Amino acid sequence: MTAELPMTAALARRIMLIRQPDEIIARNGSAFFERWWLARTPSASTARTGNVYLHRFLRSDSEDPHDHPWTNETHVLNGGYVEQLFCPVRIGLGKSITRELTAGMSAIREPEAIHRILSVQPGTITLFQTGRKVRDWGFWRGSEFVPWREYHGLPADWSKPAGAELLPNEEITALTGGRP
Numbered sequence: 001m002t003a004e005l006p007m008t009a010a011l012a013r014r015i016m017l018i019r020q021p022d023e024i025i026a027r028n029g030s031a032f033f034e035r036w037w038l039a040r041t042p043s044a045s046t047a048r049t050g051n052v053y054l055h056r057f058l059r060s061d062s063e064d065p066h067d068h069p070w071t072n073e074t075h076v077l078n079g080g081y082v083e084q085l086f087c088p089v090r091i092g093l094g095k096s097i098t099r100e101l102t103a104g105m106s107a108i109r110e111p112e113a114i115h116r117i118l119s120v121q122p123g124t125i126t127l128f129q130t131g132r133k134v135r136d137w138g139f140w141r142g143s144e145f146v147p148w149r150e151y152h153g154l155p156a157d158w159s160k161p162a163g164a165e166l167l168p169n170e171e172i173t174a175l176t177g178g179r180p
């Protein structure tokens with residue numbers, strides 16, 4: 001729980017009115033959430049710090065669960081969601097817990113934390129902070145880990161082209177498969 005955030009739901013809404021989202025994250029052709037970049041490092045793998053985003057959720061993320069390349073911290077500014085957290089892979093994906101995060105609550109996930117969002121309140125907005133990149137990430141089909149490039153049908157050596165951040169939203173989403 002963070003007592004004093006330098007961001008409020010009202011300020012986030014103002015930013016969202018002024019600027020179009022920098023990315024629209026989609027899954028299976030269906031938009032999942034919109035992302036505004038507040039602070040973004042040129043290369044998360046070499047940077048000493050991570051990124052800061054605003055997320056506005058459009059729906060849940062109840063497909064295959066995923067993990068992340070960095071430690072990540074969520075602060076719910078408006079609305080809320082229920083997420084499912086799975087046990088470490090050595091135990092298996094069969095065991096999980098669910099937790100509800102609502103406005104004013106925060107949560108920190110380790111990069112290896114496997115999760116998915118089961119339900120979202122209308123108008124949910126979060127401030128999302130990442131650490132620096134420490135690992136490759138991917139999706140989980142049952143107990144099978146699928147690297148994100150493979151999951152999205154991209155070559156194993158694929159990397160985002162230089163300057164991709166400057167491309168229009170739709171192209172970025174298409175290039176990255178929407179994540180991270």
Ligand SMILES: [Fe+2]
Nearest residue numbers: 066067068115
């Ligand atoms: Fe996630």
